[in-house]
Amino acid sequence: MISSIQKNSIGIEASKFDAFFLHQGKEGLEAFREQIDLVTEKLEKVFREADGPYTGQPPMELKQSLEEKLKIWNNPRPLNDVLEEWEPTILKNSLQVSHTKSIAHLHCPPILPGIAAELIIAALNQSMDSWDQSPAATYVEAELIRQLSRLVGLPASSDGVFTSGGTQSNYMGLLLARDAFCAKQWNHDVQAYGLPGEMKRTKVLCSEEAHFSVKKSISQLGLGEEAVIPIPSDENHRMNLQHVKETFTQLEQDGALPFAVVATCGTTDYGSIDPMEDLAELCQERNLWLHIDAAYGGGLVFSHQYKRKIAGLHQADSITLDFHKLGFQPISCGLFLLKDRQHYRLLSHHADYLNPEEDEEEGILNLVNKSVQTTRRFDALKMLLTLNTVGTDLLGKMVDQTMELAEYAASVLEEKSAFAVENRKPELTTVVFQYRPLRSENVSDWNRKIQQILFQEGKAAIAKTSVNGETYLKFTILNPRTSKEDIDKVIQEIEKAGTEMLNGGYQK
Template identity: 60%
Template sequence: MITTTKQSAVSAFESFFLQHGEEGGEHFRNHVELVVDTLAEVFQTMDRPLEGKTVHDIQQELRGVLHLPEEPQSLHEVLEEIKGPVIKNSLHVSHERSMAHLHCPPVLPGVLAELIIGALNQSMDSWDQSPAATYVEEELTRYWCQLIGLSARGDGVFTSGGTQSNYMGMLLARDEFCLSKWGHNVQKDGLPESFKKMRVLCSEEAHFSVKKSVSQLGLGEQAVVPVPVNEDHRMDRHEVRRTVEQLEQEGLLPYAVVSTCGTTDYGSIDPLDGLADYCEEKGLWLHVDAAYGAGLLLSEKHGDKLSGMERADSVTLDFHKWLFQPISCGMFAVKERKHLRLLSHHADYLNPEEDEKEGIVNLVNKSIQTTRRFDALKVLLTLKVLGTRLLGSMVDQTMEVAQFAAGELEERSVFCVENPYPELSAVVFQYQPKGSRDVCGLNRKIQQKLFHEGTAVIAKTSVRGETYLKFTILNPRTTEEDVLAVIDEIEHTAKQMLGGHLIE
């Protein structure tokens, strides 16, 4: 018999969990409505992408919020407490003038899917923890593999994003090379004796996660060989050939090439078909990092820029960049399903070998994660509610606005545009007034002032050692008028900083 004390304790816990039945449903609805009302109130009053406060101010406001009580508080009280210090002080990425990083505004179906994901709390490692979710992810993986152009032998898995996907690409490339060249199983026997000779080639503007991954995989940063880019910031395939030949003459072992489809700064796309030709000729693993450029898979106007991606051995896709999903949501795909077996480990309590023989799908077999979220649901809801054509037009819209931004900056004599014909939706530029001795310092201060005032959120980057500014247009609601307003604000801010003595 359960004692009265235990019953009252359980009763006290109940209000903090999802419960079945009419009463549980009403309780859940009331809590969700409180959160929605709080967010709606903030969104209705926010007319800027950022409140515009200093680091010190935000830290001070957060101090009271971060006091953790011993006794429960009502959700209403807590929401009121965090509304200003946390919610209002956050970067509002859905604002039209938030255009700094590869940090997209999430579409509503994706946001609402997050609620379902959290409520269901499926764990994507074994089928018995995610009976329906497993097949949703499998089918969506198949869909994106087909969209890339991979054959029926292709496969993939959802990931936390580009860094994890690039890590998986480098892991499989390393292990496949060791297996095919020396018959050496890295998973069982560790790195082979000649591992210090192994080399990976990538663009000098490739994502930092390539070098980070190769380093973490035990080969060291020195195993990554940067290849020069041309004036369009694309990796030069002739330089790839020259570099491979040089490495081989030195007795080294180049085994993989990483091609970037949408560099972080410029959105540049390496020559995919040319690199695929050379990698096939030399037997090199070709990994395509399309974390940014994957949005073009749905574009009706620019999809041809991805020609050659289907020939890659592995591909990185991010849905939380240019496909408007809440963080985190990415995918890793391979041309040959068999390579995913290099990741597989069996645990009797989770994914026993008997399950595989019986056709039970345990997704942990092809992931480096164990517990993993049901992120595929966000993509499913988004594709079904919006449709692929509308999503593609959203991508195309951001491209058009980026091209407009580059053109407008080019027309103004005080700006120098590094990529006047943007390949994707990023524009890199510098404010260059006549007579200014510290152009880098000026551009840095412009970016910081706009950010701290909350006027606009733009990025800064380095070009040949100098500070440049950057627009990353990922919001299809950002208009040409928004871009004009931000460019005007940059000029106005610069002139204020120069004391009004700018020589036109």
């Protein structure tokens, strides 16, 4: 007879669930291995049979095919049956970001140690908010951040936390900048009393080409988008230093209160890097917070040949880094660094059930004190496993390879009369250009159509963007396996599509 302790409230033996969870029992371990093997086999098949970055299925056709196949089931089904259904619908119609001709967005191929770490992360399922939920993981993240901070060049007073990515990291930088300013300027505690009325006068400066999350963060922080002053860019798409100085003068005359400058180390379109050292000097003179969004360009900390490009990064008060860009990690793997860890007090809250103040008195480290998130993944493990197995030397060579490929792509396009290259000397790994056939009437339409043709025919995944109101094409090279031959073939496909369009081969 089964006791009430052995049954749940609906009368089912608890052991009936054993095959659905990873646990120390034989049935759980065997089920885990079986399911991982099935998924591995299916993924190997999908990757092996992929002809290009995408199958070419149009959006509405894909949407309809998924709606017809997907539904919620009431009863258990074999994993293999589900994977068989998913193969032609979900798996094969996903973007093959690891394909060497997938060069559209800031979307890198995941390095194998990162993928392996994802399995460990999911299986262990540590939540990084309190030490008793993530005992070893807490100290792994803390130590890795200490070492990465030194790699960037930050002082011993620095600290950091892993985040979901650039948007969250930029938000944290501006949140701390706002509250530090209120404490310094008016001895005002925003956490306790909200925003003071004088905050209507505050301003934040950034490049007109800064990431949209700057304005988004400022609006969410209660200051309104009008508090963001966009500074014009120079011919190299960098924040114009003279305009910054003139803006400071004008703001002083207007009685405004600038409290932060956001520099961009790698804009989304051009990979341009603002003059970080000069901006740091200006901020120090005026006692302003400098946040550097290095979500893209921060990957050069590993570079052997190009690290000089990020000189001045270490002078920031806060920094955004994304290892799921030029660190080749699976999404997500962002990092927020803070020069002075004392500023974390501005977002720390204590909950008796989670991170009581007594824990701090006893020296127990609860990482929720440094994050705007509560539940948070053990993403630090991906970077640690990569650094432990690949090493910084080879990782740096991978970064350098992508940089060299961008320079090569720009030089090849520059030599061809049918193309106009916007950034002839790429700062990072993006190349913005336009196909300009002699007989075209609407250049923007031609370029938009070319991007769609290459994607829908599975030839290549490239991006499109806007320059002065016109549509341009863009390469974003983040795959060190991409070769010069791949670049040549993609350019040839663009020329082929353009020629066929000019000759009436495609419908506009």
